[in-house]
Amino acid sequence: MFLKHLSLLNYKNLDSATFDFDTKINCFVGHNGVGKTNILDSIYHLAFGKSYFNPITSQNINHDAEFFVVEGTFEKQEKEERVIVSAKRGQKKVIKRNNKAYEKFSDHIGFIPTVIISPADRDLIIEGSSTRRKFIDGVISQSDNIYLNKLLQYGKILSQRNSLLKYFAANHSFDRDTLEVYNLQLSELGQYIFEKRKNFLSEFIPIFNKRYADITQNKEQVDISYKSQLFESSMASLLEEQLQKDMALQYTSVGTHKDDLNFEIEGHPIKKFGSQGQQKSFLVALKLAQFDFIKQISKVNPILLLDDVFDKLDEQRVAHIVALVATNQLGQIFISDTHADRTEAVVKNSDQPYKIYKL
Numbered sequence: 001m002f003l004k005h006l007s008l009l010n011y012k013n014l015d016s017a018t019f020d021f022d023t024k025i026n027c028f029v030g031h032n033g034v035g036k037t038n039i040l041d042s043i044y045h046l047a048f049g050k051s052y053f054n055p056i057t058s059q060n061i062n063h064d065a066e067f068f069v070v071e072g073t074f075e076k077q078e079k080e081e082r083v084i085v086s087a088k089r090g091q092k093k094v095i096k097r098n099n100k101a102y103e104k105f106s107d108h109i110g111f112i113p114t115v116i117i118s119p120a121d122r123d124l125i126i127e128g129s130s131t132r133r134k135f136i137d138g139v140i141s142q143s144d145n146i147y148l149n150k151l152l153q154y155g156k157i158l159s160q161r162n163s164l165l166k167y168f169a170a171n172h173s174f175d176r177d178t179l180e181v182y183n184l185q186l187s188e189l190g191q192y193i194f195e196k197r198k199n200f201l202s203e204f205i206p207i208f209n210k211r212y213a214d215i216t217q218n219k220e221q222v223d224i225s226y227k228s229q230l231f232e233s234s235m236a237s238l239l240e241e242q243l244q245k246d247m248a249l250q251y252t253s254v255g256t257h258k259d260d261l262n263f264e265i266e267g268h269p270i271k272k273f274g275s276q277g278q279q280k281s282f283l284v285a286l287k288l289a290q291f292d293f294i295k296q297i298s299k300v301n302p303i304l305l306l307d308d309v310f311d312k313l314d315e316q317r318v319a320h321i322v323a324l325v326a327t328n329q330l331g332q333i334f335i336s337d338t339h340a341d342r343t344e345a346v347v348k349n350s351d352q353p354y355k356i357y358k359l
């Protein structure tokens with residue numbers, strides 16, 4: 001699968017641009033702030049229906065414009081697929097595939113398998129648990145639409161249950177039957193999400209470990225483990241046990257929305273004890289494992305977006321990625337970089353066809 005053609009209108013700082021891409025390597029080079037990352041992000045937008053960097057749609061519209069349009073023509077299993085994402089200020093975003101608008105954006109997720117490696121990935125290590133939940137949910141959802149829909153349903157019921165708890169507090173009331181309806185649904189969905197995440201991680205972690213060992217030549221031992229309250233108790237029992245606390249807090253304090261991942265190096269949290277280089281290797285391994293996992297399930301090479309990696313990674317890690325490109329393990333790749341010479345040297349080295357766009 002590859003992106004053949006991209007056209008942008010008023011997407012962030014890009015007023016109007018069109019590209020005809022190579023099926024292998026495409027590089028965007030230019031000074032800081034010219035819009036290289038924004039081009040990669042527009043491709044991400046076609047795949048996920050939102051920006052990787054700024055999920056607020058209206059902020060992706062050029063400051064001086066009323067709307068943006070991103071249009072991509074992909075070739076997937078020898079068929080041409082046209083995806084258009086457009087947004088107008090004050091209106092709902094529209095995503096179309098072959099001229100037909102999606103009713104549910106979630107139906108589009110996974111259609112254009114895509115992985116991004118970016119300096120912003122650092123949030124996965126330094127930020128709170130929601131970034132790590134989003135990561136695993138994103139990887140699973142790209143290959144499992146049922147999971148994505150259950151996850152969305154869970155979020156909806158959770159917020160309804162929280163509203164109910166607030167209503168009880170505001171009105172000094174309690175209605176066990178109504179609460180029970182939410183508990184039942186939340187328990188079923190939570191249990192499903194827990195099982196899926198657990199099974200996914202049992203497959204994903206060995207892939208990740210292998211990628212980390214390849215990048216670092218087996219230098220140190222890293223690990224990912226799944227942290228969930230559901231290991232101790234079923235979702236239904238947790239909700240029951242914590243009812244008094246939830247009533248006092250006026251929100252649901254237990255469930256899969258509290259899950260997290262432990263990222264460790266030699267048995268210690270990588271956030272506190274990993275060097276910068278080890279953290280970078282960890283993140284690249286995580287993303288390449290995402291690539292492998294999606295490829296294994298979808299049977300196509302995901303599009304790989306490499307944002308600023310040459311600037312932010314050291315030589316050894318860059319050499320590793322280039323070697324992957326050279327051995328043709330990857331599919332179509334988009335690279336952004338500030339140094340034209342460096343990019344050219346790297347991609348020439350890979351012996352693969354490429355195009356360089358100077359912005």
Ligand SMILES: Nc1ncnc2c1ncn2[C@@H]1O[C@H](COP(=O)(O)OP(=O)(O)OP(=O)(O)O)[C@@H](O)[C@H]1O
Nearest residue numbers: 012013032033034035036037038059060061062063
């Ligand atoms: N909605 C918007 N309207 C106009 N400009 C925007 C909008 N959102 C972001 N920008 C601008 O886009 C520019 C950043 O573009 P981008 O991140 O793609 O740069 P880059 O070429 O990748 O730079 P670097 O090499 O520093 O990463 C900034 O100048 C930013 O202010």
